[in-house]
Amino acid sequence: MTDVLSRPAANAPAGPPPPPRAKIRPPWEWTAAGASAAAVLLCSLSLHGVLDGWSWLPPLTLTTAAVIAAMAAARRFRFPTALVPAAGLAALAVVLTWLFAASTALLGLLPTGATLGRGRQLLTEAQATIMNQVPPVLADSGIVFIACLGTGLIALLVDTLATTLRMPAASGLGLLSLLIVPAVLKPESIGALPFILAAAGYLLILATGAWQERPHRPGDAMRRPPRSQVGTAAGIGAGAMILALCLPAALPGFNQGTFPQGSRLNIWTGQSGLNPVVALGNDLRQPSASGRIRYATDSPTSLYLRSTTLEDFSGRRWAPDLREDTRRRGLQDMSPAEVNDRAPAMSVVTTRVSSETYVSPWLLAPYAPQRVSGALGPFSWDPKTMTVISGDNTERGKLDYEVQSLAPNLSQADLQGLAPASKDAVDPVFTSLPEDLPASIRDAAAAATEGTSGPYEQAMAIQAYLRGPAFSYSLDAPVEGGYDGNGIDVLDRFLQEKSGYCTHFAAAMAVMAREAGIPSRMALGFAPGRSTGNSFPGNDGQELREFEVDSRDAHAWPELYFEGLGWVRFEPTPSRGSVPAYAVEPRSNPTQVRDDERDLEAGNPVLPEPLPETSTSAAAPEAAAPPQPEETHAGRFAGVGFGLAAAAGALLSPWLLRRRRRSIRRRLLGPGQPARGRAGASGAGGAGHGHSLTGPATLAWEEAADTGVDYGHVPQKAESPRAYALRLAHEAGLADNSAAALERLRAAYEHEVYAAPAARPQGASGAARDLPPDPGAGLWSDVTAVRQGLQESATWGAKLRARFFPASLASRFQR
Known part of the structure; x- marks a missing residue:
């Protein structure tokens, strides 16, 4: 809209509109x-x-x-x-x-x-x-x-x-x-x-x-x-x-919902990506389950599903080494690179893994897998870590495969008395430490292993140190302390604060073991989880008991190398997972064992969220299966949804504002609506008529003129409504009915605005009486006809600009 399309003062004498003011363009x-x-x-x-x-x-x-x-x-x-x-x-x-x-x-x-x-x-x-x-x-x-x-x-x-x-x-x-x-x-x-x-x-x-x-006025x-x-x-x-x-x-904090307190949004919920540790803390903090996995096994002890390992602790961030050059294709006849010539009798464990929602390039398997059958797609495995990954490093869904793995039947007697591993027993990556290793880590390792001899006693001492009363399990302390994640700096902070979750405990034991001279690595995967109470017959007639894990069972644990026996799992994280029988610390007084340690030392899995205890005086009800968490996929798409919503809101905001302006004008043209005051009309292009009235014809003409501006037909300076209407009809090529509607709108506007006050009989309300009782319906019908005519004659590009980037929204600033 330009100056010439603005309504003059209601009490101004009849005549041509005043000349436009000089336009000043400040910077x-x-x-x-x-x-x-x-x-x-x-x-x-x-x-x-x-x-x-x-x-x-x-x-x-x-x-x-x-x-x-x-x-x-x-x-x-x-x-x-x-x-x-x-x-x-x-x-x-x-x-x-x-x-x-x-x-x-x-x-x-x-x-x-x-x-x-x-x-x-x-x-x-x-x-x-x-x-x-x-x-x-x-x-x-x-x-x-x-x-x-x-x-x-x-x-x-x-x-x-x-x-x-x-x-x-x-x-x-x-x-x-x-x-x-x-x-x-x-x-x-x-x-x-x-x-x-x-x-x-x-x-x-x-x-x-x-x-x-x-x-802005001149001067x-x-x-x-x-x-x-x-x-x-x-x-x-x-x-x-x-x-x-x-x-x-x-306001109080919140620990439930899509974004629990202290959690990061993970748009890959259910995926572990190429580094499962990046989402481990976030998964543990989520109150809802995702990536649910069922596995059935004939293992007599608690079973850990292993995904990948971290062994290079030299960088600021730790991530799995894919080792593309040394990986082997196929999932048959798999065996570790190390020779286990002193290993006791090995048990063959059969595990069937299935999931509809867990997605990851890493294949879950108990350590150490020998053979995998039923896994779709190209896979390769690493002899140094026995991890399995898809050939193209892409996520795989709908898991349904069977794993044959070897589990050594270890005891404390098998581990006691072993000498330290020779320097060439394993790859140097499993023993190297950064040169600038913080003093807190060296001091902690020295204090924990003081007075011990041999790698097994040292490993048990480090595990006991981390499971001692000075350390506590917490998902919130690392977030509040700013050391959530992984890396040597994070580990340094953890050993000072002495509070964290499984990633911190596992990394601490792995690094402290290397400081003591024991090769180590950090495994990532899932703790044993919960029994579903179901069982299935295996291919060889054995009974396979079914368990279930999800994102809240995500876990990290250290594996230490003992020459002749291979890689051995330990459990330094209190109240999580299960401590293997060979790693249970002897206690002189069994009554001093904490309640949450009893199942761990017995080799049974610990629920991540134990049920509240009932009164001991009441009769113990029949044991029931623990409630199964409801799986949700809300977090998977939340990040993308927020970004798309913000972008869509920004792109659609001009269209919404233009639509709102049109709706307001249509409402004001409704039946029984009196003329409206335009306070403050002395703005850009106004003539200082602070109390002028806006009649129905003016509202309809403004909407028609704005529609013309939206389609690229901008009024020229000092152009009268009559001249603009003629030019608009000619440039847009309006059909006869649309051109006639535009002419009626122009005539009604001029009659309402430019007629002398004496020629317009006034009622008590001040509204003009020379219009029909309900002029709004007819006027808006003409506005609609003009808009349809402009749409029919416009190109597709002009239609898009008129709808999503209406130029009339900025017209008031271009006077």
Whole structure:
């Protein structure tokens, strides 16, 4: 809408509309662009903690600045509105090429076919990092590329909404999509300071937008708003931030639902990825089950389903080594690389594994598998760790296979008196430690093994040290202490705090064993779980008892190497899993054994959530099967859903705002609606008629004119309604009925607005009486006919722009 389409004062004398005022264009583009860039960068600071360190911030800042500057320049040189985001996309492509693929680009800036190949490589690296690490992830090139790409697109969206379309409030959707990342990935969520910075950025955009909307007259275009308004706005913004910060402190935490307190969102719920340890803590904190697995076995003792191992403890993050060069194809005649010439009699254990929901590239199997039958797809196995993985490292679902494994019948007598393993007994990766091993780990190992001799006594001493009263099992302490995850630094913190979950206990025993000279590794998989009470006959007639595990049974445990016997499992985590008979610590007073230790020492599985005890005076009811947790898939799609919802909300917000404006006008045209006052009409394009009335014809004409603007037919300066109607009908090629409807709307508008007051009889309400009793229905019918005519004659591109990016929303700022 332009000045000439605005209604003059109700008491103005009849005659032509006043000439348009001089248009002053203060430097809004650059000011608004600077506010958008500042807001995006302030929000991006919340990524600290998702990404390790601050090395990612300079390239992200450069990317944001390049996108915003390109869009501001496009607006400055009067590019068509549709080309402004295109300029931002071009700048994003150039800056990403220069930062990450300059060697493949033309002149180091212009992308080529090789640049696209480099981009795919970076995406693959980022995917591997996400699957192999837990936040904060290392800021390698792939992750920084993803961060810059995502932030650049968000900056483009924010600046488009806040500056190009002049909808600063809607730009908060783009900022929210950036804040969602740390909110769902960091256990402590965004944090107070990053939230304050993000809120300040959003308020800056709103303040800039309000300044743009202020009327600007010749001579005072740069006039600042009154101090009272600034103070009021600052007070409201500060109050809102204080309330947002204080309210969560007054609300209790939550331990149930899709996002339990202290958990990270894991959109791969049910999957272990290439590094199951990254989701282990999150899976244990989930109150609902996912990735349910049933297995039936003839093993007489508790059975651990083993997925993979960690053996390289030299890096800042620990991940499984795929060892692609040494893996062997096929799942028959499998045997460990180490020779177990002193092993006692071995038992052949048959285990049938099935699942409809567990997804992972790693195949679950008891140690040590000999033969696997029924597993679909290409698989390979590693002789050094006896882990099985799919040939293409992709997830496999709907498990249904049978494993034949060998289990040694070990006793304490078999382990006592063994000499330390020779240096060449195992691969050096199972004995190496980082040179900068923290003193706390060395001191703990020395204190635990003091006075012991031989590897078995040392292993038992380390296990007893970690299971002692000084240590406690906790899922929350690592989160609150900031050492949730894995790595030497995390292990250092754990040994100081002495509270954590299975990952910390298993890693501690593995590293302390190496410090004592015992080869070790850390296994990942599932604890024994719960019996279903069912049994099935095996292929050889043996009885297979069925058990069930899910994501909350995810577990980690150490395996220590004893020369001649092979790899032996220990259980240092209190109240989890089961302690094998050969690793049970003798006690002089059995009554001192804790209740949660009795089943562990008996070799029976421990439920992750034991039922509450009943009164001892009541008769003991018949033992019932423990309640089965309800499996849910909500977390699997929650992250993707949030991102898609935020993006869809941002893209659909112009359409929703335009639809709301049309609905309001239609409602005001309803039967019995009086003329409406337009307070504050002295804004852009107004003539200072603060109490003028808006009649039904004016509302209908404004809607028709806005529809014309949406389809690209913008009124020209000093163009009268009659001239605009004629041009619109000609340019759009309206059909006869649509052109006639537009002419009726124009005539009704001119009659309502330009007729002299004396020529319009007034009633008590002040509304004109020369219109039918219910003019709204007929007027809106004409509006609908005009809109349908514009739709029929428009191209598909114009239809999309009119629906999802209606230009009339910004017309009030272009006067």
